[in-house]
Amino acid sequence: MxxxxxxxxxxxxxxxxxxxxxxxxxxxxxxxxxxxxxxxxxxxxxxxxxxxxxxxxxxxxxxxxxxRKKPSRKDIWHLDEVVISIGGRKHWLWRAVDQDGYVLDEIVQARRDTQAAKRLLVRLLKKQGLTPKRIIIDKLRSYSAAKRDVMPAVEQSWLGKSVLRG
The missing domain is CATH 1.10.10 (Arc Repressor Mutant, subunit A)
Structure with missing residues (x-):
């Protein structure tokens, strides 16, 4: 229809x-x-x-x-996390944004470790259905460890400064 x-x-x-x-x-x-x-x-x-x-x-x-914008194998994902306070307790807001600036996924977690990064990557893969061409991350080691387990073939780049914080 x-x-x-x-x-x-x-x-x-x-x-x-x-x-x-x-x-x-x-x-x-x-x-x-x-x-x-x-x-x-x-x-x-x-x-x-x-x-x-x-x-x-x-x-x-x-x-x-x-x-309708379909995910593409040419996509580049920018991954970042930022600390937020919920009810006086520290949490981490993990975000993934594509090269056009569209937020692909957000997840709030109490930890900032490899398991939390893995959870974000798995959710992204399920939601998008395709792996990206490259992911751009900051120097947090959790991303590298999670990427090695979840999508080892994807190219990885680092940024010194965050591109997601406004």
């Missing part, structure tokens, strides 16, 4: 501008007024209310297209 194609008929703005505004709103934690300002900086005068209407009308179709 195919859903009907997105129609931009009777819209004042071209489809590229509408798509960009909706993508900005849903992809990043921006308010409607922030998206309005970003478009205004590029010379596009559109109200935040119009962007809200576009989001309601076209948002689900765009989300469906984004979810």
């Amino acid at each position: 195919n859903s009907p194609a997105v129609s931009y008929k009777n819209h004042r703005f071209p489809p590229q501008i509408i798509a960009r505004a909706v993508w900005l709103y849903f992809r990043f934690p921006l308010s409607l007024r922030m998206v309005e300002e970003m478009l205004l900086e590029r010379g596009i005068v559109v109200s935040y209310e119009t962007i809200r209407r576009w989001g309601r009308k076209f948002g689900t179709a765009y989300a469906r297209q984004l979810r």
